[in-house]
Amino acid sequence: MDIAIAGVPAWVYTGGRPFDAALPCLVFIHGGANDHSVWALQSRYFAHHGFGVLAPDLPGHGRTPGPALTTIEQAAEWIAALLDAAGVRAAALAGHSMGSLIALEAAVRLGTRATGLALIGSSFPMSVSPELLGAARDDEPRARRMINAWAHAGYAQYPGNPGPGSWVRGANLRLLERQPAGTLYADFNACNAYAAGLHSAAAVRCPTLFVLSSGDAMTPLRGARAFAQAFAGARVVEISGSGHALMAEAPDDVLDALRKHLGA
Numbered sequence: 001m002d003i004a005i006a007g008v009p010a011w012v013y014t015g016g017r018p019f020d021a022a023l024p025c026l027v028f029i030h031g032g033a034n035d036h037s038v039w040a041l042q043s044r045y046f047a048h049h050g051f052g053v054l055a056p057d058l059p060g061h062g063r064t065p066g067p068a069l070t071t072i073e074q075a076a077e078w079i080a081a082l083l084d085a086a087g088v089r090a091a092a093l094a095g096h097s098m099g100s101l102i103a104l105e106a107a108v109r110l111g112t113r114a115t116g117l118a119l120i121g122s123s124f125p126m127s128v129s130p131e132l133l134g135a136a137r138d139d140e141p142r143a144r145r146m147i148n149a150w151a152h153a154g155y156a157q158y159p160g161n162p163g164p165g166s167w168v169r170g171a172n173l174r175l176l177e178r179q180p181a182g183t184l185y186a187d188f189n190a191c192n193a194y195a196a197g198l199h200s201a202a203a204v205r206c207p208t209l210f211v212l213s214s215g216d217a218m219t220p221l222r223g224a225r226a227f228a229q230a231f232a233g234a235r236v237v238e239i240s241g242s243g244h245a246l247m248a249e250a251p252d253d254v255l256d257a258l259r260k261h262l263g264a
Helices: 036-047 072-086 098-113 130-138 140-150 168-178 183-193 197-203 221-228 251-262
Strands: 002-005 008-013 025-029 052-056 091-096 114-120 208-213 235-239
Touching: 002 072, 008 036, 008 072, 025 036, 025 072, 025 098, 036 052, 036 091, 036 251, 052 072, 072 098, 072 183, 091 098, 098 114, 098 183, 098 197, 114 251, 130 140, 130 183, 140 168, 140 183, 208 221, 208 251, 221 235, 235 251
Parallel strands: 025 052, 025 091, 091 114, 114 208, 208 235
Antiparallel strands: 002 008, 008 052
């Protein structure tokens, strides 16, 4: 469905069911140069099990017109505006990679309106190597190839991958290619420049979940574990074998972790 934010229509996926603001709300926030489709399994499950689901395409991504927002804080303000426009009083927030930083900042801004927080494939600082950041600015095809190689564990290419019927690497490459020119750099530069992680972590008051992977080369486990310690009482779930693209490589594990965290 389309929701107007500051007069600009935003595309928001609702998990295959009409959105009902009276239900407990769960917002899914995608990562850099992605869109709502990365949450296909998780968003549909919650929408069919008693939740009102909002999985937006951020500005400049998917079906939401751009340009892309240039800071994590701007994107968090946009998420808060989305909830207001949708008539949502309180919501849980789940974010992957860049989306995890946006979810964190949105939770701080929402205060008691944030009922839960799930950070998937997250770390702080979320530094981007100069080589990748330069490629994102100057040579997007090369940057996309680098991301596709680093975002997946080696087993993602095999037929036994837990995402049945999907070509994980090919699907991710096509998703990256569909985003408008400049979006990739804007997203990665926003992650690289984000500096408020520890301060914001200390301000979070809602139950927090980290879903991490032992094979994540983009937000490595060591830094992710350290970030989780900055949150009061954060619960950490570690998935063996997956890379950074957790929703594609370990879809059921991510869903199970979210279900337990949110009582679904």
